[in-house]
Amino acid sequence: MMHPRPSPIAASLYTLRDLNADVIIMHGPHGCCFRTGRLLESDGVRVVTTAMAENDFILGAADKLEETLQEAYDTFNPKLIGIVGTCASMIIGEDLKEPIENLNLDAVVIPVESHGGFGEGDNTEGAIAVLNAAVECGVIPQEEADRQNEMLRLATVVEKTRGMAQGKYIKPNFGDNKEKVAKIVVKAVKEGKNVAFVLNAKKETSYLFADILNCDFSKLFQDTDSNIKSNKDIENLHFIANLDENIGLPRIRQHAVNITKELNETGIDIECITGGLDEYPITPRKAEEYLNELNPDLVIVAGVPHALYVEELDCETIAVTDGPRLVQPLNELGYSHVIAELDAHSKTLGVDEIVDSDFGMMIRSAIEWELE
Incomplete structure (x- = not known):
């Protein structure tokens, strides 16, 4: 890949938005996918972060995630919460499910183990991870997840064969007059x-x-x-x-x-x-x-x-x-x-x-x- 492409993390955020999530917690550094997070606030989704720092990359940040989850629940009273992993938290093997089990909140919480290089690194991998997790949480039926996963797979094929993910550098061009x-x-x-x-x-x-x-x-x-x-x-x-x-x-x-x-x-x-x-x-x-x-x-x-x-x-x-x-x-x-x-x-x-x-x-x- 010769130029940057959208991240699986961003795709996870957008897919949780499409599931009508009230709050999304990003378990990672405060700057990770910050632009996507800010944009999603315009769609009525509250996006917060655990703001992992240097020590957390070594010692882990399970306590931060649990504290952030509790604070988000108390602040926004959400019915559906998404927790999205990032490169930092997933590389060190953070457990996204343990804080959910410890708190046992009166809300559906979807843990999504996504990161920048998830799967083959295609952005659609992040969306697929959300859909599969949503099935486990009972938010959508397996049939709908299967249909959407197939669409996402085909979208990746389109981009890699006919779009801007063909594996060569493409100079930005603003088209015809x-x-x-x-x-x-x-x-x-x-x-x-x-x-x-x-x-x-x-x-x-x-x-x-x-x-x-x-x-x-x-x-x-x-x-x-x-x-x-x-x-x-x-x-x-x-x-x-x-x-x-x-x-x-x-x-x-x-x-x-x-x-x-x-x-x-x-x-x-x-x-x-x-x-x-x-x-x-x-x-x-x-x-x-x-x-x-x-x-x-x-x-x-x-x-x-x-x-x-x-x-x-x-x-x-x-x-x-x-x-x-x-x-x-x-x-x-x-x-x-x-x-x-x-x-x-x-x-x-x-x-x-x-x-x-x-x-x-x-x-x-x-x-x-x-x-x-």
């Missing part, structure tokens, strides 16, 4: 070309990538004799999305409900639901089948565009990603244009409605320019 690409989209819709938007987003980042679908193209026809009043009336405009409201953990399903409701209110109907927001490694297969039936002239894929087999599409294509290091791989896969959205995770934590994306705002500006 957003204004020029937005004008391509607007021109195609106005000229009546067959245009398809594909949302293939990951969990909460869908609040940002859905904004790219949430543009009112009907304005382009307001001065014509047509009966086009909303996007629903534009015959050659299509919307495909992984917004199944019945798949995933409760928090993830709610994201799909919120986004679908908001899109519907602005005149956008999703005509092909490809799956859930945690199924982004496989939902492109259904999207590809639908696109083959549409025979589009232009396809815009937002979220995790490298999971879609763009090389099998015979049309102009636009990828919208949140990773500057994904721009080069997406170009190599065959996308005609690549757009990079920055800070998707930080912009979508703690929200329950669609947030403005740079490319979405640029498309709306291009629509207004077309009307001038």
Whole structure:
């Protein structure tokens, strides 16, 4: 691996968030994964640390963990607590379960023995560790854990074969000029070309990538004799999305409900639901089948565009990603244009409605320019 990748520890934190944990205790130094911890506070999760120090690396910090667990319980009165190991605590073999047994709190406490090099070092290993521990604690059924573990395994395959974990250094790239690409989209819709938007987003980042679908193209026809009043009336405009409201953990399903409701209110109907927001490694297969039936002239894929087999599409294509290091791989896969959205995770934590994306705002500006 030639450049840093997300840590299994961070993945453990996000997965506990998706299980609606009230409090997460990080058993390690106070600086470990501090940015992720701070961001998760925006999602209503209280993240605290045992703040292991140099002596603790030698003598152990079981007492610190027990004290922190008791204090977190007394302070926040949580129903679900997660304890996440770090490199420091796991290397010295700290027992995460003993403090839980000693205190016997009136709360579900999930111990997660995760660290930076857990398993093969893939970030998804941390999420899998949480899911398996959640089964042991009776929080989720084995069937749901098995399904999600398979999705996480497939997500790792996508990143290692088509994304930024291919084992070579990839220079950050901020993609094509957003204004020029937005004008391509607007021109195609106005000229009546067959245009398809594909949302293939990951969990909460869908609040940002859905904004790219949430543009009112009907304005382009307001001065014509047509009966086009909303996007629903534009015959050659299509919307495909992984917004199944019945798949995933409760928090993830709610994201799909919120986004679908908001899109519907602005005149956008999703005509092909490809799956859930945690199924982004496989939902492109259904999207590809639908696109083959549409025979589009232009396809815009937002979220995790490298999971879609763009090389099998015979049309102009636009990828919208949140990773500057994904721009080069997406170009190599065959996308005609690549757009990079920055800070998707930080912009979508703690929200329950669609947030403005740079490319979405640029498309709306291009629509207004077309009307001038």
